[in-house]
Amino acid sequence: MTPQKNVVEPLVSAIKSSAQKNAASFHFPGHNRGNAAPASMTGLIGRTAFVHDLTVLHELGNLFCPYGPILEAQVEAAKLFGSSHTWFLVGGTTCGIQAAIMSTCSPGQVLILPRNSHISAISALVLSGAVPKYIIPHFLDHWDVAAAITPSQVSKAIQELEMEGKKAAAVFITSPTYHGLCSDLTTISELCHSHKIPLIVDEAHGAHFGFHSKLPKSALHQGADLIVQSTHKVLCSLTQSSMLHMSGNIVDKDKVSRCLRTLQTTSPSFLLLASLDAARAQISENPDSVFxxxxxxxxxxxxxxxxxxxxxxxxxxxxxxxxxxxxxxxxxxxxxxxxxxxxxxxxxxxxxxxxxxxxxxxxxxxxxxxxxxxxxxxxxxxxxxxxxxxxxxxxxxxxxMVNNVHAPFDDITMSMIPRDAFFASKRKVAIRESIGEVAGELICPYPPGVPVLIPGEVVTEKIVDYLLHVTSKGAEVNGASDSSLSSILVCGKL
Ligand SMILES: Cc1ncc(COP(=O)(O)O)c(C=O)c1O
Incomplete structure (x- = not known):
């Protein structure tokens, strides 16, 4: 990549000129271009942030039917990252992953994904009604860290489905992992495409890939079809702002747009969107040496x-x-x-x-x-x-010496698909009494941040022992109905 001269920032520039106007403003947001900004907040972030906190105005464009500066900013991002289309996201990579899965998997269709996928992929199973076919990651015991998914694991999952007369609607891979471990996406995408299956990559931790000779190749440059990046995690946009990139023509672009319209707020923050434009421009100035x-x-x-x-x-x-x-x-x-x-x-x-x-x-x-x-x-x-x-x-x-304590993935039985379990009636039972019941909620202790129970899976003694062990060591269970884990929600009426 060669440095781009005269790097443009279409959305940043449009917001700047719009804010400089002496407009009689009768529109949202209620702080009215900073005129009524709460003093405690201006003390924190200054009045300027409010002055530029604009909304869907003709001169800025619209995120959901892009034209003008938003469209130009997305096109600039697509050029830099090498996609055929890029969507700016204000709901983080979470909403990009949900849209990618919803747009490729209809209710009842199968999604191949690692069992230790981020919680957003599990919520996408609930939203889409897709049936998971899990790949169990290998763990490197003395690190107690999950390895990246390999092409042979993907191939095995595709073959096992074929033997049951089924075909995956999509393959979902997390690369890099939280620890920075990458999969061989070139081989995985060739494998998926030879079966006409789209490859979705959760590249939340890899938005910087490809911008230095020592950085791994990006998923886009290895043939993936839908790629979601947390620009806010590794590049310099504001928290919550991410990008969804598309490549090739296996995926229906309009369907992705429809899913994003369904999932995202109708009042996207233009500060978040402008920060994506600025983060892209920051890299464009010197793509080979910025890192x-x-x-x-x-x-x-x-x-x-x-x-x-x-x-x-x-x-x-x-x-x-x-x-x-x-x-x-x-x-x-x-x-x-x-x-x-x-x-x-x-x-x-x-x-x-x-x-x-x-x-x-x-x-x-x-x-x-x-x-x-x-x-x-x-x-x-x-x-x-x-x-x-x-x-x-x-x-x-x-x-x-600390014991290895990764989750007992060899003990998983799915009795209901995540969507059915999510919507089923629930009851709260003491953790020991949950053995043999069907989990009604996602239980994901941090560390290690890997879902141990996904709604619809049968609770076993081994799983309960594991959960009690990690919580006794100080792991937190965020998001569960009882964070102390003395009880959990299971499916079924009283
Ligand atoms: C692997 C992975 N995927 C997806 C996400 C969701 O990203 P975001 O916070 O941008 O919604 C995270 C967040 O930590 C993550 O670690």
Whole structure:
């Protein structure tokens, strides 16, 4: 890619000129171009943010029948990322994943997906009525981290369906994973296309891919059909703003647009949309070198950390099935010090004010990005050095070794599809009494953030033991009707 001269920002420019007008404003939002903005909020973010918080105006365009600046901004994004069409999203990658699955899978059709997919893919099963065919990921035991899905796992799932006389309506793959592990999407997309099956990629963590020789190739450049990226996670747009890209012609573009209209607010924030335009322009200015500094800092940090006794650094050699690993994800293992991820995090947070992205059972994941500075990387490295010096000398690793605790995926029986279980009547039972019942809600402890029970699956003793074990170790169960997990919702009337 060559640097683009005269990078344009159609939506940012249109919002700027619209806000500069002396308009007699009789439209939403109610703060009236900042005139009635609450003082506590202007104290936080300034009045300027309100002045530019505009709505669907003729000069800005409309997200749901794009014309003018919104259309131009989406076209610029499509050019940079290499899609045939790009949709800007204000409901995060969550709504992009839901739209991608709803537009490819009708009720009763089969979706092949990893069992540890993000919760948005599970809610898409409820919305679409699709029947899941799960791929169970391999786990790398001493990291307790799920590996990326391989082409042979996808091929096996397609073949198993064929043996039952069925065909998948779509394949859904998460690549990279939260830990930055990538799948071989080139082979997976060829495999899917040879069966005329569209490939959807959850690239929430990979919007930066392809913009440096050391970064993995993007899903778009490996033949995927629908790709969803959290621009806000790894590039620099505002939280909640994401992009959905399309390539090829297997997927019905109008159907995707219809699904997005169904799922998203009718009052999209133009600040969020403009931030997508700006984040794209920021990369367009220097697509080949914009990540130089961040990658150099990540390389340096890994080089030093690897030399510290008792500290492990996740590298591609740990996951031979992954053709690439995101160099900007830094996952550090503490098990040789006898520390769990949360024990190490507590020390690094309290003593060094280092805030991580993800806490695992045996590791912590840090994200480096365009805003990462050398001083912060030094602080992280220093904190880990001191932590290793203290804990390496006072504890015998074997004594405090943390057990592998990934979910018992070999124990899954789906008694109802997620949609039917979601809408079925429910009752609350004590956790031990739920054994043998059909789960009525999604139970996903953090860490490790993998759904252990999906609505419609039979609760087993092994699953209950696992849930009680991880919660006793401090895992939180967000979103369950009883976050303490003394009870859960199961399907069926009293
Ligand atoms: C793998 C994965 N997919 C999808 C999402 C949803 O992304 P968003 O927060 O942009 O809705 C997340 C969020 O953490 C994620 O980790």
């Amino acid at each position: 130089n500094r961040a990658i150099a800092l990540a390389d340096e940090a890994k080089r030093v950390l690897k030399q510290i006794p008792g500290i492990s650094v996740l590298e591609s050699s740990s996951f031979p099935a992954s053709p690439a690993v995101d160099p900007l994800r830094l996952t550090v293992g503490f098990w040789n010090l006898g520390l769990s991820g949360s024990e190490a995090d507590e020390i690094l947070y309290k003593d060094y004010e280092v805030i991580c992205e993800l806490i695992g059972n045996r590791s912590i994941t840090y994200v480096l990005n365009l805003g990462t500075c050398r001083e912060h990387v030094h602080r992280l490295v220093l904190g880990i050095k001191r932590l290793a010096a203290t804990h390496g000398s006072i504890s015998k690793p074997e004594k405090k």
